[in-house]
Amino acid sequence: MFTALLASRRATPCIHRQTRLYAAVSASSPINPHTVGPYRIFDRHAKRRQKDRSALREAGVRSRTVDYVRDEVADRMIERLLDIKRKFSSILDVGSGPGHFSKLLESQTTDKVVMLDSSEHLLCRDPDSDFEVEVERIHADEESLLNVIPPNSQEAIVSCLSLHWINDLPGILVQIKEALQPDGVFLGALFGGDTLFELRTSLQLAEMEREGGISPHISPMADSRDVSNLLGRAGFTLLTVDVDEVKVAYPSMWELMEDLRDMGESNAVIGRRNYIHRDTLAAASAIYKELHENEDGSIPATFQVIYVIGWKPSPKQPKPLERGTAEMNLKEIL
Template sequence: MSHIRLSHRLCRFHDVHARSFAAISSSSPPPSINTVGPYQVFDRNAKRIQRDRAALREGGAKSRVVDYVRDEVAERMLERFLDIKRKFGSILDLGSGPGHFSKLLETDKVTKSIMLDSSEYTLNRDPDSDFEVEIERIHADEENLFKAVEPDSQEAVVSCLSLHWVNDLPGALVQIQKSLKPDGLFLGAMFGGDTLFELRTSLQLAEVEREGGISPHVSPMTDTRDISNLLGRAGFTMLTVDIDEVKVAYPSMWELMEDLQDMGEGNVVIGRRNAIHRDTLIAASAIYNELHGSEDGSVPATFQIIYMIGWKPAPTQPKPLERGSGKVNLKDVL
């Protein structure tokens, strides 16, 4: 578990209206019940607009300040990537953002990284000089991968904290698997269901107290128990799934909410409310401090991270022995 303390930030009060996972200026329409396909949970267009705005704010300066969670997770992903004793000609960095993972790559491991992201301004936020490997950028929707890449074309696909905004996660994993060459690698990291539980519970308790009910302000995320099953259903083999946490200390709930907005992590759940009453936010801040506050006055925020590795099947891959073919008695070993 990692702890990040934002000691450089000033403890100040922000007059915010749902700045944590806040809706953009207009609410999204309800999903159509007559469409064929997965149920629409997120407004992908609203998410693209949020991330574009975050990348453009102050010329990208504010966006760079709040890269700390994605940069930390990218470094942990790289450790897992380096454990794989193979050199790749190219990889596809799916939902790359400005290149949190690709910036860490070196030419002795990868020659080229293809960065794909739905937010054009986020994708092009940082110059090529920040990368050691060759970079190609593709502006495309991660949910429609085959509009940008061909099946059976990628040596490896990596994804650093982007899949939690995909409406059809099983379908996205199937597309990733089909885009890989035989024996191709998928390495991903996504937020787990316990992410920001402190903020979620504080907002819910405050809303019940002040308004007599609750509405979603923190987006639903995948339960860690489902990931292995989803990877298997998508056709991946030799699965590895592990869970970690990144804890960040903030001066108060208000700084957390501001940073989430600057990250482009505003709420885009379809049917969301446009704003939270100011009295409710003040109550939520008090509850947050009471339930989770530290002795030094700071408050923690937990980001649960699910890391996953899967391989596309190939005849050359090692296979388990047939049942009953073992030659060593387990009793002798124990």
């Protein structure tokens, strides 16, 4: 997967897996989609412009060069989808970008993929010939999913690394559940709270030293321990949540920040600073190397990824047996 990248980039991606499973318990207070109000953390207009610029820069060449993280996560997501022994007539890809996940879909899995993204330039970056299945593209804001997707209309919905920029994460999970047909499945991947912790701590220490205070440069992200509860409150059943890591090695912090910009992952927090002093960045780069440098002189960047699977309730789904109906004592088996 990374052959082309290694030939053209100075980054050296190396994959480190660290998986933990979380048992999901349905919460007693489900979310009502008609009462949930958005809490604005991110400037969605700024994020759309960042994604547009990344797709247009050098006619999309730079954007394609830095697809390596999303391509790796999409590859791990497709493995989870293939574990579901079902063929779907259509799959909706929410926050699809140019189709990192959709390009991996085969005719044995689905006949059609519907890609939806807020950035029209990123959505249309790659031609239909790059996809094996039929493609439909919808330019719309992911936060207003039910404005363009009818309720109870989708067999499967996926989202590969876009939900971490949603202001109202509980609300979008409710919208996804409402858009699914009964017994429809949602498969998602989003960045977790430990993503880029090396960069976050280095910038904070540098700002404290040089400017006497800190400001947000890395967006707040969901904690893996809370995601299963959010899915349960949104009304999903048969939940699975697991956590993985993708580690990428860079020569220095400067190349990392350049790649984040070309990915369209620049800071979009409301109230963010529009610039960082050059001497603060230089100090952060030195701190990054001092605290996290690899043996070969490169620096690591950790992307924590939370994978989720949830199903919309249906009478056809398997139900656990009632307590006390077992025919054999577990003590006898052990």
